[in-house]
Amino acid sequence: MPPVVSSADAPVAHTPQAGVRYGPALALLASLFFMWGFITVINNTLLPHLRSVFELSYTQTTLIESVWFIAYFFASIPSAKLIEKIGYQKSLVIGLLIMAAGAVGMMAAASIPSYGVTLVMLFVIASGITLLQVAANPYVAVVGKPETASSRLNLVQALNSMGTMLAPMFGAYLILGRSKSGTAAAGTVLSEADRLADAHSVILPYALVAVVLVILAVVIAKFPLPAMKSASPADKAKRSGLINPELFKHRNLVFGIPAIFIYLIAEIGVANLFVNFVSQPDIANLTHEQAGKYLSFLWGGMMVGRFAGSAIMQRFDAGKVLAFFSVGAFAVMMITVFAHGPVAMWSLILVGLFHSIMFPTIFTLGIKGLGPLTEEASGLLVMAIAGGALVVVQGWLADTYGLQTSFLLTAICELYVLFYALWGSKTTHAEPDLVPEAAG
Template identity: 35%
Template sequence: MALASPTTVKIPASSAGKTMLLPFILVTSLFFFWGFVHNLDPILIPHLRKAFRLSNLQASLVDSAVFIAYFLLALPAGFVMRKFGYKSGILIGLILFAVGSFLFIPAANTREYIFFLGALFVIACGLTFLETAANPYATVLGPESSATQRLNLAQSFNGLAALVAPMIGGKMIFSGTDYTDAQLAAMTDQARNAYLQSEADSVKLPYLILGIVILLVAILIWVTKMPDTKEEGSKDGSGNPLHAFKHRHLTWAVIAQFFYVGAQVCVSSFFIVIAMKAANIKETVASYYLGLGYGLAFMGGRFAGTFLMKYIAPAKLLTIYSLINVLLSLVAIFAEGMITVYALIGIAFFMSIMFPTIFSLGIKDLGKDTKLGSSLIVMSIVGGALLPPVLGYIADLTKNIQYGYSIPLVCFVVVAYFGWKGHKIRTA
C-alpha cells in the first residue's frame, strides 16, 4: 500500500536493510511512551475528581487540556518536520514531554487544578510533535507495501502501554481512601487539608520518574544516527491546507479521526468511573480491570488486527470492527453490573486498529501533501478535547454516567462510514 509518492520522501540508500532496524525500534519506543502517559489520564480523572471534588464535566477538562494541544500545535509541528526533518521534531517533542512531567511537582505543591491542566497541556504539546513525526516516519522506514502493517505493529506498543500504565498508575496514585462530602465536612480544617494535599502529592513520583526516562530517551535519539526524509521543492501548492483538502479521502480521514479519538478518550477516561458506578467496585480494582482488561484487549487487538490485515483489507476490517463497537456501546449504555465493564473491554479490542488504520488510509497517495496531511489528521485529535465534556455534561444532567456513552456510539457510526466509503481515493 503506497502511502506517499516516491518524490515526496527519500530515505538515503545507506539506510536500507539492517540500518533501518535501530531507528524503527527507537521510533516504536515513542509509541509506548506517549501511550503510557495517555493511559495515566483515566487514573488522573477519578483521582483529581476526588482530590478537588469535581463534577464529571469538570473532570473531563483533563482530556480537553491534553487534546486541545494537538489542535493548536499540529500545524506548527508539521512545519518543523518539513523544515528540519523528523528527528528534530522528535527531540522537541521529547523535551516538552519531560518538562510537562516535571511541572506536576509544583502543580501538586500549589494544589491548584488549573496548574495540573497546564502541566498536561505542556506534555500534550510534546506528544503532538512526537505523533506528527512518528506516525508517518514509521510508514517510510521500510517497504511501502507493508506500511499499514508496520504502523499497526508500532502502534501495538501503544497498546502495551495501555496494559501497564493503569496498573502502575493505579498502584502509585490511588490511595484507596475516598471520603464523602459529608465526611470531609465533619473533619477539622487541618485534617481535611492534610488529606487533600496527600491526594495531590501522590502524582509527584510517577511523573518525576516519567520525566527522567523521557530525557534519557531524548539523549539516546540525539546521539543515534537516524535516517531522515528530505522533501523536495514543490510548485503544486503543497503546504496549503486548502490544497491538501482536495484529497477527499484525507477530508474523511480528518473527520473519522476526530470522532474516533473522541470515542477512545470517552471510553477510556471514564472507564473507572463507570466501572465503580455500574459494577460497584473500588477504584483500585477498577484500575486493574482498566489495565488487565481494557489494556490487554487493546494491545491484543492491535496484534490481532495486524495479522488479520494480511487477509482482510484494512478498510473492510475497520468497517466490521466499527459496527461491532456500535453494538457494544448499546450494551454499555443499557446493561447493568459487570456486563457493562466487559462491554467496554470489548470496545477496546475492536477500536485498537482504528487510529493507525484511519491514519494510513488518510495519507495514502497524497504525494507532496503527505506531511501536511499528517498534521491535519493529528489536528483532528481535538475530538478528544471536545467530546468528553459532552459525555460529562450528559452524565451530570441525567445523573447516569452510562447514558453519556451514547457519544462513542455515534462516533463509531462515523468511523464505519469512513471504512465503507470515505477512505476511497478521490481528488478534486
C-alpha cells in the same frame, strides 16, 4: 492512543544505504512510541484522582482531557516547522525535554495543589508528545526498506499499545493505590487533609516519568540515528499555499476527516470515564485502585485487536472489516448503557477490542487514491485528532443525564464509523499511486 503521521516536511522515502543497520535505531524509536502511549493513558487513572482531590464535576474532569487534545491542534504545525528548521533527531530530543518539563510542572501542581496549573502542565506534556509524533512516525516509515515500511509502523504501534496497557497498572499502584480517594469505597467524603495528601501522591510517579524522559533525551541526543533526506525546496513551496480544493473531490477524505474526529470522541470518552463508571455500586462496586487495574484489559484488547486486525485485513476488504468492528462496538456500548453489574463492566472493556483497528483503518481509507495529494490529506486527518477535546461533551451529558446514559454518545459515534465503512470510504476521482523517491 492513535499514532500520528505528519504530512508537513515529511522525509522522502529512500533506498537503504548498504551497510547501514537500522535495527538499533528502530528499537530506540519504539521506546518513544511506548513512552507517549504510557504517559497519555496515565491520564485515565489521573482523572478520577483529580476529580476527588479538586471535587470536580464530570464536565470539569473531562475538560482535563480536552486540554490534552487541544494541544494536538495547536502544536502540530509549529512542530512541523521546528523539524524543518533543526531536523528530526534534535526535535525528538526537544520533544522529550518538553515532556519532562511538563512532568516536573505536574509535581509542582500537586504540591500547591492547583487545578489550573495541572491543566497548563498537561498541555505542555501533550505538546511535547505532539512533537514526538510529528517527528517519529514519518521517520519510522522511511528508515529501512520501503517494502517493509508498513511492518515497521505496525510493530512500533504495537509498542504504543503495550504502553497504554501497562500505564493503568502503574497509575493504579502509584497514584490511586497511594491515595485515600483511590482506596476508599465509592461515595466516601474526604476531608481537606485527605485531599491534600492525595494531591501529593502524584509527585512520585511524575518524578519517575521525568527522570526516564531525560535519560531517553540524552540517549537519543548521542545516538547515531541515520540521517533522513528532507523534502526539496520545490516540494515545500508547493505545500506553502492554501488547502488544495482538489482534496474535496475525494469522498473518502471528506467523510474520513469527521470519522477520525468522531472516533476520537468515542475512544477518549470510554477511557476517561471507565474508572468512575465501573466503580459505581450498581456496576462493579470497585475502588478506583481496583478499577484502574481493569482498565488495562481495555487497552490490552486494543493491542490484541491491532495484531488480529492486521492479519484479517490481509484476506478481507478493510472497509468490510471496519464495518464489522463498528457494529461490534455499537452492540457492546448499548449493553453498557442498559445493563448493570459485571455485564456492563465487561461490555465496556470489550469496546477496546472493537476500537482497536478504527484509527489506522479510517486513516488508511481516508488517503486511499489521493496520489500526489496524499501528504495534504494526511495533514487534515492529523488535525482531526483534536476531536478528542470534545470528550467534554460526554462529561456534560454525564453531569446532566447520568454517567451510564452518557455512553449513548459513544454508541452514536460508532454508527458514524459504520456509515463511513459502508459508504463514506468509497474512493472517488482516484489519483495515480505515488512512487517512492530515491535519495540522491
